[in-house]
Amino acid sequence: xxxxxxxxxxxxxxxxxxxxxxxxxxxxxxxxxxxxxxxxxxxxxxxxxxxxxxxxxxxxxxxxxxxxxxxxxxxxxxxxxxxxxxxxxxxxxxxxxxxxxxxxxxxxxxxxxxxxxxxxxxxxxxxxxxxxxxxxxxxxxxxxxxxxxxxxxxxxxxxx
Amino acid sequence: xxxxxxxxxxxxxxxxxxxxxxxxxxxxxxxxxxxxxxxxxxxxxxxxxxxxxxxxxxxxxxxxxxxxxxxxxxxxxxxxxxxxxxxxxxxxxxxxxxxxxxxxxxxxxxxxxxxxxxxxxxxxxxxxxxxxxxxxxxxxxxxxxxxxxxxxxxxxxxxx
Numbered sequence: 001x002x003x004x005x006x007x008x009x010x011x012x013x014x015x016x017x018x019x020x021x022x023x024x025x026x027x028x029x030x031x032x033x034x035x036x037x038x039x040x041x042x043x044x045x046x047x048x049x050x051x052x053x054x055x056x057x058x059x060x061x062x063x064x065x066x067x068x069x070x071x072x073x074x075x076x077x078x079x080x081x082x083x084x085x086x087x088x089x090x091x092x093x094x095x096x097x098x099x100x101x102x103x104x105x106x107x108x109x110x111x112x113x114x115x116x117x118x119x120x121x122x123x124x125x126x127x128x129x130x131x132x133x134x135x136x137x138x139x140x141x142x143x144x145x146x147x148x149x150x151x152x153x154x155x156x157x158x159x160x
Numbered sequence: 161x162x163x164x165x166x167x168x169x170x171x172x173x174x175x176x177x178x179x180x181x182x183x184x185x186x187x188x189x190x191x192x193x194x195x196x197x198x199x200x201x202x203x204x205x206x207x208x209x210x211x212x213x214x215x216x217x218x219x220x221x222x223x224x225x226x227x228x229x230x231x232x233x234x235x236x237x238x239x240x241x242x243x244x245x246x247x248x249x250x251x252x253x254x255x256x257x258x259x260x261x262x263x264x265x266x267x268x269x270x271x272x273x274x275x276x277x278x279x280x281x282x283x284x285x286x287x288x289x290x291x292x293x294x295x296x297x298x299x300x301x302x303x304x305x306x307x308x309x310x311x312x313x314x315x316x317x318x319x320x
Contacts, residue, residue, distance in 0.1 A: 041250030090201030
């Protein structure tokens with residue numbers, strides 16, 4: 001568990017720790033945080049545990065990072081990366097960053113950047129030649145500050 | 161192995177079969193086909209076999225599709241999909257489509273569309289709520305014909 005940063009928020013000294021998701025984080029507001037990004041639905045403890053185990057079975061190939069606010073014991077930010085193994089580029093690997101979100105209470109503290117750096121560093125250590133992610137155009141400037149550049153568009157198809 | 165389509169090309173009757181990648185496809189021009197998409201580097205038979213086994217170990221969670229031209233025994237088109245397991249959207253899943261390419265000799269035969277449909281159908285059968293992919297803006301019309309729509313942009317960061 002590495003120290004991410006310290007901040008004064010509302011006169012309180014917050015210490016942020018960045019680490020991988022733990023199964024106990026479901027009681028630290030992890031799903032509520034994801035709810036600030038999109039629909040989470042009704043995930044039971046059993047659903048959560050099963051999905052946690054499924055993702056954990058991929059080891060370093062699918063990592064979810066969280067930043068915990070040690071003052072409140074709440075998850076303040078998160079993001080994930082999935083390592084794709086390819087044949088091209090000398091059997092290269094690519095890190096796919098997904099679901100980056102910072103709790104609205106903690107925005108402007110560079111926690112999002114720390115999450116992206118954590119996931120990017122992990123991808124690099126796994127031998128990836130690049131990391132990629134999709135976002136709305138309004139997030140472009142944020143990701144540029146994280147060292148990424150715009151390259152192409154995202155296409156999607158939703159099933160019923 | 162499902163029949164994909166039949167076409168007359170240069171006066172020859174071609175029969176295209178769509179199926180998953182097999183280890184023997186390295187002798188059917190699979191890497192040369194990827195080379196029409198981007199740099200492939202120098203992948204030895206041993207590298208290929210190792211990467212094939214790594215990807216195969218993910219079972220239905222990472223599928224590479226190919227279309228074989230039975231007339232010449234060459235791989236005419238390919239694409240891959242990786243299934244991401246999330247917590248959000250009721251522990252939903254997303255199919256990430258990658259590395260779609262059609263041999264220049266066979267373009268205009270709707271093989272690309274068949275690859276995207278195969279990967280999309282697979283994702284749906286795996287319980288995904290959507291499929292996504294990144295492409296250059298010049299490919300937007302092609303993917304719209306495949307039923308996808310533009311939603312956002314891709315950001316990337318290349319390591320040294």
